[in-house]
Amino acid sequence: MKDVDIPELGPHDVLVKVKAASICGTDVHIYNWDGWAAGRIKPPVIIGHEMSGYIVQTGEAVKYWQEGDYVSLECHQTCGHCYQCRTGQGHICRDYTILGVDFNGCFAEYVRVPEYNLWRNDEDVLPEVACLQDPIGNAVMATCAAEITGKKILVTGCGAIGLLTVGVAKALGAAKIYAVDINDYRLKIAEDMGATATINPLRENMVEEVQIKTRGCGVNVVIEASGDERCLQDSLKTVNNGGQVVLLGIYKDRVLLDLANEVIFKGVTITGITGREIFKTWYKTAELLSSYLSVEPVITHRMKMKDYEAAFQLIQTGQCGKIVLYP
Incomplete structure (x- = not known):
C-alpha cells in the first residue's frame, strides 16, 4: 500500500470517492501472482473492480452525471466498434479492457471511471450491497440463461458467485436448489441463501445423492461455478435428458468430457457465461x-x-464468503 496522486480526468471521465469495494476471485489471482496474472498484469496497477461510491468530480464533456451521484460501475471497458459491440453484445467485446486489471482500479480512496461505465444506484441500497452488483450480475446472467421457474437446479461450487447464484435461482422461483461444495462453511451460507439441500463430495457421492433427492429424475438445470473438471463431469451425469448446463466456472486446463453420452445423446444444451450483459443485466439485478x-x-x-x-x-x-473493504 502506498500514497499515489489523485487521478486526473479526461473529458469523458468521472472521479469517484470509493465508499466500499469487495474482493473478487480475479483479485486473488493477482495477489497470488499466478500464471494468469503474470501473463496479463503489467505493474504498477491498482487492482479492484467491484465498488460503490460517490462522484466528486466530472470531466468537461460529461453531461449526464454530476457531483454527489451514488454509483457503481461496470468493470469492462468495451471498444464500441467490433461486431459484438455493434450488435448489443458488448459483454463479449473482442477488444475489451478491465478496470483493476488493465488500468487502475478501485482499491483506493478515489478511482477514475469512464462515464459510460457508471451505474446509478438507489440511495436505499447499502454500499456493501451496491458494490456487489458486478458479481451478482454474473449470477443473474447465468441463471437467466436457463429455464429456472419451477425447476430442479444444481449449483456446483459455492464460491461467492455460486452462492449468489443460489439466491438468484431462489428469487426466480426454482422449485428445488441443490448446492455442492467441499467447504462446509460455504455450504451453510448456501442454505442461508435458499438451497433446499447441500452436498459435500468429500463425504457423499454427488451423482447418487442427486438421483436420490430427485427420485431418479435428475435435475433440469446445472449451473457449474466450481471450475473443477471432476465436478463438471459428474454434474453432466445428474442433468436429465433435454436439460441445460450453464458454465460459469473457469478451468485451469483443458477438460475431458464424454460428449456423446452425456450431452449429444441426452439432448443437453450447454451455455457459456462471461461477465454481464451491458447494461441489460444491471437492470435485472437492481430490480x-x-x-x-x-x-x-x-x-x-x-x-x-x-x-x-x-x-x-x-x-x-476458505472460511469466508464475500469480503468488503472500506477505504
Whole structure:
C-alpha cells in the first residue's frame, strides 16, 4: 500500500470517492501472482473492480452525471466498434479492457471511471450491497440463461458467485436448489441463501445423492461455478435428458468430457457465461435487489482496506464468503 496522486480526468471521465469495494476471485489471482496474472498484469496497477461510491468530480464533456451521484460501475471497458459491440453484445467485446486489471482500479480512496461505465444506484441500497452488483450480475446472467421457474437446479461450487447464484435461482422461483461444495462453511451460507439441500463430495457421492433427492429424475438445470473438471463431469451425469448446463466456472486446463453420452445423446444444451450483459443485466439485478433477492448472508466480513493482507489471507482459508473493504 502506498500514497499515489489523485487521478486526473479526461473529458469523458468521472472521479469517484470509493465508499466500499469487495474482493473478487480475479483479485486473488493477482495477489497470488499466478500464471494468469503474470501473463496479463503489467505493474504498477491498482487492482479492484467491484465498488460503490460517490462522484466528486466530472470531466468537461460529461453531461449526464454530476457531483454527489451514488454509483457503481461496470468493470469492462468495451471498444464500441467490433461486431459484438455493434450488435448489443458488448459483454463479449473482442477488444475489451478491465478496470483493476488493465488500468487502475478501485482499491483506493478515489478511482477514475469512464462515464459510460457508471451505474446509478438507489440511495436505499447499502454500499456493501451496491458494490456487489458486478458479481451478482454474473449470477443473474447465468441463471437467466436457463429455464429456472419451477425447476430442479444444481449449483456446483459455492464460491461467492455460486452462492449468489443460489439466491438468484431462489428469487426466480426454482422449485428445488441443490448446492455442492467441499467447504462446509460455504455450504451453510448456501442454505442461508435458499438451497433446499447441500452436498459435500468429500463425504457423499454427488451423482447418487442427486438421483436420490430427485427420485431418479435428475435435475433440469446445472449451473457449474466450481471450475473443477471432476465436478463438471459428474454434474453432466445428474442433468436429465433435454436439460441445460450453464458454465460459469473457469478451468485451469483443458477438460475431458464424454460428449456423446452425456450431452449429444441426452439432448443437453450447454451455455457459456462471461461477465454481464451491458447494461441489460444491471437492470435485472437492481430490480431483484429491490424485491426478492437478499445477499446479506454472502457478505461475511467487513474490513478496512489497510488490512487488505489479512483479508486476502482469510480468503485463502476458505472460511469466508464475500469480503468488503472500506477505504
